Amino acid sequence: MNTPPGRNVIALEWLQFGLGRLVAAAAEQGLTVHLLTCDRSEYLHELSTVDSPHLVVHDVNTHDVAEVVGTIRRIGDVAGLVNTTDSWSLVALAVREQLGLAGQDPACVRLVRDKARLRRFLYEHGLSRVDGAPVTADDDATALAARVGLPLVVKDSAGTGSEHVWLARTLDELTAVLPESRRRNLRGQLTAEPYFLGPLYSIETLSWEGRTRVLGVSSRVLSPPPMFREEALGFPVALPPAMAKDAEQWIEQVLKAVGYTEGFAHTEFIMTDHGFEVVEINPRLGGALLGEEISQTLGINLYATFLDLVLRRRPALLDAPLTPAHGAAHARLYAPRSGVFLGCEGQETLTGHPGAPVLHPALPAGATVRSVAHQDGCVAVLFATGATSELALQNALSAAGEVHVRMEGDGRG
Ligand SMILES: Nc1ncnc2c1ncn2[C@@H]1O[C@H](COP(=O)(O)OP(=O)(O)O)[C@@H](O)[C@H]1O
Ligand SMILES: [Mg+2]
Numbered sequence: 001m002n003t004p005p006g007r008n009v010i011a012l013e014w015l016q017f018g019l020g021r022l023v024a025a026a027a028e029q030g031l032t033v034h035l036l037t038c039d040r041s042e043y044l045h046e047l048s049t050v051d052s053p054h055l056v057v058h059d060v061n062t063h064d065v066a067e068v069v070g071t072i073r074r075i076g077d078v079a080g081l082v083n084t085t086d087s088w089s090l091v092a093l094a095v096r097e098q099l100g101l102a103g104q105d106p107a108c109v110r111l112v113r114d115k116a117r118l119r120r121f122l123y124e125h126g127l128s129r130v131d132g133a134p135v136t137a138d139d140d141a142t143a144l145a146a147r148v149g150l151p152l153v154v155k156d157s158a159g160t161g162s163e164h165v166w167l168a169r170t171l172d173e174l175t176a177v178l179p180e181s182r183r184r185n186l187r188g189q190l191t192a193e194p195y196f197l198g199p200l201y202s203i204e205t206l207s208w209e210g211r212t213r214v215l216g217v218s219s220r221v222l223s224p225p226p227m228f229r230e231e232a233l234g235f236p237v238a239l240p241p242a243m244a245k246d247a248e249q250w251i252e253q254v255l256k257a258v259g260y261t262e263g264f265a266h267t268e269f270i271m272t273d274h275g276f277e278v279v280e281i282n283p284r285l286g287g288a289l290l291g292e293e294i295s296q297t298l299g300i301n302l303y304a305t306f307l308d309l310v311l312r313r314r315p316a317l318l319d320a321p322l323t324p325a326h327g328a329a330h331a332r333l334y335a336p337r338s339g340v341f342l343g344c345e346g347q348e349t350l351t352g353h354p355g356a357p358v359l360h361p362a363l364p365a366g367a368t369v370r371s372v373a374h375q376d377g378c379v380a381v382l383f384a385t386g387a388t389s390e391l392a393l394q395n396a397l398s399a400a401g402e403v404h405v406r407m408e409g410d411g412r413g
Helices: 019-028 040-049 065-075 089-099 106-112 115-124 141-148 171-183 241-257 290-298 304-310 389-401
Strands: 008-012 032-037 055-059 078-082 152-156 165-168 190-194 200-208 211-222 230-235 263-272 275-282 327-334 339-345 358-361 378-386 404-407
Touching (some): 008 019, 008 065, 008 089, 008 304, 019 032, 019 040, 019 055, 019 290, 032 040, 032 065, 040 358, 065 078, 065 089, 078 304, 089 106, 106 115, 115 190, 115 241, 115 275, 141 152, 141 171, 152 171, 165 171, 200 241, 211 241, 230 290, 230 389, 241 263, 241 275, 290 327, 327 389, 339 378, 378 389
Parallel strands (some): 008 032, 008 078
Antiparallel strands (some): 152 165, 200 211, 200 263, 211 230, 230 327, 263 275, 358 378
16 A cells, blocks of 8 residues: 655745745645745745745745755655755755655756756757857957857856846957856856747646646746846737647647656746747746736636645646636836835735736845846835736736836835
């Protein structure tokens, strides 16, 4: 007889939002979520709204595999471990291995989290039209441009949050980008790849036993290049049926090729004039409020799927009807400059705004914003709905415009 699964679900850190929904799903099934975190303030919004005996928070150095393993052993009666972030994806693999917990295929996670290897792999498998190349220590602009072609993107092979991505359209731009990128403290290595021209989207999928189901495509509003800061997102994009079919077949082929057998995937891609090009595959659910958007539009609690995955049973979502009742979107509010963030003003004016906008804080008042060039400078995320994702996006952007971000020294504090 099989031993019954444990009652404790380990969350090795979490995305900024969605913990509340996970705990609600766990409570329904008599499970308890144990959040292991090295910084509770990351979950400020969620922790202030969740009050449940089905959530226990443990302050742990989550970058230390031995400490994480020790904590999980002390918790005991463990069903499994969920990882939803890029930053802890490799720690999660090591911890699972030491504790003998099932989960995503380590080789696949390592491949997709190495953007340089992934680009080459896709190229070699006929799933990308172009190859990239590592940036070597003695590369100058001319040598690198000769290998990769212009325009190109230089980026951190293990980057996240749109930090450490540089666009160079000309040799002069590349000459400036190289020393700048080499000065940075990277998670991985510098790699270069051709710049794909066109709008960015992402496709959200769930895989189980090698089969992949598409949950929907989300649109992106980005700040103008050379910055690639995410400003807003809408879900689900209404693709014409033939295009939706193409996207579905394409992502199934891509995920199959990289050996993606289970779990959510959040694949960013560019719709170029020559077809879809993968920008990156995140072996997790999409960030910000995407999980909330999928849940609300499809009328489900998406986070219950994590429990199916942890308990090693076929996720119910694979067979559930996926008919969006409406669209949803979010717009990010950024600090206007680096400095001390004091709070958001004007939320009261949102009452009566179409799309029932809700402001979700991302940083506490008093936090220091170090950079506004990437997602770390985001102070709040504004959620709104609409009859379609396009209308929801308009509602979110309009409502975000009504909110003012206050900073120390801006003469109003
Ligand atoms: N080869 C590329 N062509 C066009 N845009 C790119 C390319 N690589 C990255 N970008 C842009 O930069 C953003 C961040 O790059 P990405 O690889 O997704 O890093 P991160 O893991 O930080 O999100 C992408 O969302 C996309 O807008
Ligand atoms: Mg990205």
